[in-house]
Amino acid sequence: MIRRIKVLDSERCVGCATCMFACTRREGKASLESSRIHIRSIGGMERGFTVIICRACEDPSCIYVCPVSALKKRKVGGVKLDREKCIGCGSCVDACPMSAITMDEEEGKPLMCLYCGFCVDYCPHKVIGKEEVKNGSLPK
Amino acid sequence: MDPYLNRVLIIDLKKHSYRIEEREDYFKEYLGGTGAGLKLLKEFLDPKIDPYSPDNVIVFAIGALTGKFPMVSKTISLFKSPHNNFLGESHAGGRSAIALWQAGYGAIVIKGASQTPVYVTIDGGTVKFKDARALWDLGDTRTVGRIMRERTGRSGLRTIMRIGKGGEKLISYSTVTTETYRHFGRLGLGCVFGSKKLKGLVISGKRSVLSKNKQAYKNMYDEIYNLCLSTPTKKYHDLGTAGNIMPLNSIKALPTRNFKEVTFEKAEVLSGENLATNYLGRRIACSHCPVGCIHLAVIREKYPDEPYFYKTSLISYDYEPLYSLGTLLGIETVEDFLKILETVEKYGIDAMTAGVVLAWATEAFAEGIIGKKETDGLSPSFGNRSVYVEMIEKMMEHKNEFYKLMGKGVEVLAQRYGGRDFAISYLGNEMSGYHTGPAAHLTHITGGRHSHLDSAGYSIDQKILMEKKSITPQEMAKALFDEEAIRQVLSSLVVCFFARNVYTIDRISKCLKVFGWDLNEKDILEIGRKILIEKNMMKRDMGFDMENYYLPKRVLEVATPLGFIDPAYMKETVKHFKNFLFDKS
Structure with a gap:
């Protein structure tokens, strides 16, 4: 099954960052730093939170700026990183209009969402959900 | 094990210097937090010192499970309490624990006092002492937080601990506020910050930990996570601690009007049910807590000088302030309760002690133990919100001897004026809301x-x-x-x-x-x-x-x-x- 993560309602977010911990736990880490999903307060916690996650764009900005063509567009939208090719220049980080790509400073490579949906299972407040992608295009 | 947990950041406010040392035995033997913190306090603090002196020491600590499992979300603080002159210990959540963990320390020790007001920023291994002279008279904890937020790096998951006027004015039960809505309360950590001219502490970092066994970690995490979201923990998300009002009222254990009564005729008004249904604006959580128990009420106030001009504020409420600034003072409307609570929050003082002190003053005034000379012309009476707000303001200004003593707690007041038998406090700390x-x-x-x-x-x-x-x-x-x-x-x-x-x-x-x-x-x-x-x-x-x-x-x-x-x-x-x-x- 192919899917992307969808922000259902960021107003329901309590800012616990449990989704971020889930993202890194998938790799056996306890970490916020290497998470591929990001929760930030909108200037003070009373105003609520913003959820930043790769939107799996149909026409992703990041792939155009990669000088070594390490990013490939997936058929169904979103991108795949070729870690062998990647030189860690960070151009994709700057290019993403959503600021959904961050650098893993330990490895010097960008952290790209894998669209696995693991984080969704750890959001008890229905802020994020999984959206199935069929026939190579997202539902309108 | 967790190698970063053993690292202790030692900050000297007098010299504006810092060093990092390891205390593996403290954390290995005592898991961190209160256990390791006590060992650090023992090492750095002379128990006989005056808590207001620069020799007082503050310890913040997290523990072995911080960052690894959900609801492991608290930081402990230890110090010598200026409120009761014994050991001060206070816990708070917000972003504090996870931020300290990310910064790569198990504990922070703060010693000495600065000559001029400072705030300290800690971002991993980088520690900076920032001039806070311009912030010193900014009494509102919310404004102070806003300023620090805009001027320090790494937004998102850092913690911003700060004091308000309460700490600056050495109110012995002043708090350290973190992320606007959580507090190191009760025994006067804010006062120790104030005496050290420490306006705030901003902590952030990037570190992570790798589990030994990926699958075992995931399995154990799931067991804990699922339990966090089931009963009885779930009740903290639904109504929050405010849900205690009605049950305590029904068993006749809800302290009302300075413990004269144990049921409150307006309990339903101040109940968690009423607040959630009619005032709840948002729920938020501490870092790594899926429960999200922090309930924020919306209060909309009209400016008296201009038509159609309003301000909207969000104030976090819990059972304890509902008792101390609500039932204990005979407050009959949610708006009045929130207004008193907002004043307490603004200056950063302990809500429970503030309520017990005001309740004692109300009764002392009715009994003639204190008069208008002491209250500076005010006539406190149960249910009178505006007088309580004014009294807190006068306390902040140290208006006279009475108001100065009001800032030292109910036992100090009773010692000076009498009325110890209705000063509800034990061994220097005011009573919480349970006459069970x-x-x-x-x-x-x-x-x-x-x-x-x-x-x-x-x-x-x-x-x-x-x-x-x-x-x-x-x-x-x-x-x-x-x-x-x-x-x-x-x-x-x-x-x-x-x-x-x-x-x-x-x-x-x-x-x-x-x-x-x-x-x-x-x-x-x-x-x-x-x-x-x-x-x-x-x-x-x-x-x-x-x-x-x-x-x-x-x-x-x-x-x-x-x-x-x-x-x-x-x-x-x-x-x-x-x-x-x-x-x-």
């Missing part, structure tokens, strides 16, 4: 922090009430001791007490194992017992003796659901508790 039976009061007497959370006596009382079976003083002392010993384990890991039913000793043992700690249930219980005893030994070195407690007459005059409190029973229980601490050690 003897255990609630005994928790305040015997507990390390003189807080309802030390051994949750209110819960023992309610168990006795349900089972209709009384227990002997020795059994009571044992129940209180055992509960407090287990809570030392939680506050060393540092688990939020709302997850106390999730983190049973066997699950704690399993969680620790995933990260390389090999401790069985017996070892863990022994750690808790040891910490509790060592804590009380430190208090003894500070001149503390729990048998010196005073039982205010008011407490004896009003029946609890378990009947009238028997002073002989109290005395006997305290004696046994002390024996558990010192005779077997």
Whole structure:
């Protein structure tokens, strides 16, 4: 099954960052730093939170700026990183209009969402959900 | 194990310098938090010092499970309390624990005092001392937070601890506010910040930890996570602690009008149900807590000088302020309650102590013990919101001797003016909102922090009430001791007490194992017992003796659901508790 993560309602977010911990736990880490999903307060916690996650764009900005063509567009939208090719220049980080790509400073490579949906299972407040992608295009 | 946990950041405010040292034995032996913090305090603090002097020391600590499992979301602080002159201990959540963990330290020790106001930013290994002279007279904790937020790096998951005017003016029960809505409250950490000219602390970092066994970690995490979201923990998300108002009112244990009564005719107005239905604007969570118990009420106020001009504020409410600034003061509307709470929050003072002090002043005024000379022309009466707000303002200005003493707590006031028998406080800390039976009061007497959370006596009382079976003083002392010993384990890991039913000793043992700690249930219980005893030994070195407690007459005059409190029973229980601490050690 192919899917992307969808922000259902960021107003329901309590800012616990449990989704971020889930993202890194998938790799056996306890970490916020290497998470591929990001929760930030909108200037003070009373105003609520913003959820930043790769939107799996149909026409992703990041792939155009990669000088070594390490990013490939997936058929169904979103991108795949070729870690062998990647030189860690960070151009994709700057290019993403959503600021959904961050650098893993330990490895010097960008952290790209894998669209696995693991984080969704750890959001008890229905802020994020999984959206199935069929026939190579997202539902309108 | 967790190598970063052993690292201690030692900050010297006098020299504006810092160093990083390792204390592996403290964290290995005591898990972190309260346990390791006590060892650090013992190392750095002379128990005899004046808590207002630069020699006072502040310790912040997290524990072995911080960052690894959900609801392990608290930071503990230890210091010498300017409020009761004994050990100060206070816990808070917000972003503090996860931020400190990310910064790569198990603890921070702050010593000395700065010449001029400063705030300190810690981003991993980089520590900066920033000029806070311009911030010093900015009394509103919210404004101070906003300024620091805009001027320090790494937004998102950092913690911004700060004091308001309460700490600056050395109110002995002032708090350190973190993330606007959480507090290191009760025993005056804010006052120690103020005496050190420390306006705030901003902490952030990037570090991570790798589990030993990926699958074992995921499995254990899921077990804990699912329990966090089921009953009884879920109630903290629904109504929050405010849900206590109605049950306590119905069993006649809700302290009202300075403990003169135990039911409040307007309880329904101040109930969690009413607040959630009609005022709740948002719920937020501490970092790594899926529960999200922080309830924010919306208050919309009209400016009197211009038509159609409003301001909207969000104020976090909990059971404790609803008791102390609500029922205890006979406040009859949510708007009035929120207004008093907002004032308390603005200046950063402890809501419980502020309420008990105002309730005492109201009664002292009615009894003629104090008059308009003391109150500077004000006439406090139960239910009168605007007078209470004005009194807090005058206290902040140290308007006269009375208002200056008001900033030192109810026992200091009673010592000066009389009225000790309706000053509801034990061993220098004001009472929480439970007149459930003897255990609630005994928790305040015997507990390390003189807080309802030390051994949750209110819960023992309610168990006795349900089972209709009384227990002997020795059994009571044992129940209180055992509960407090287990809570030392939680506050060393540092688990939020709302997850106390999730983190049973066997699950704690399993969680620790995933990260390389090999401790069985017996070892863990022994750690808790040891910490509790060592804590009380430190208090003894500070001149503390729990048998010196005073039982205010008011407490004896009003029946609890378990009947009238028997002073002989109290005395006997305290004696046994002390024996558990010192005779077997």
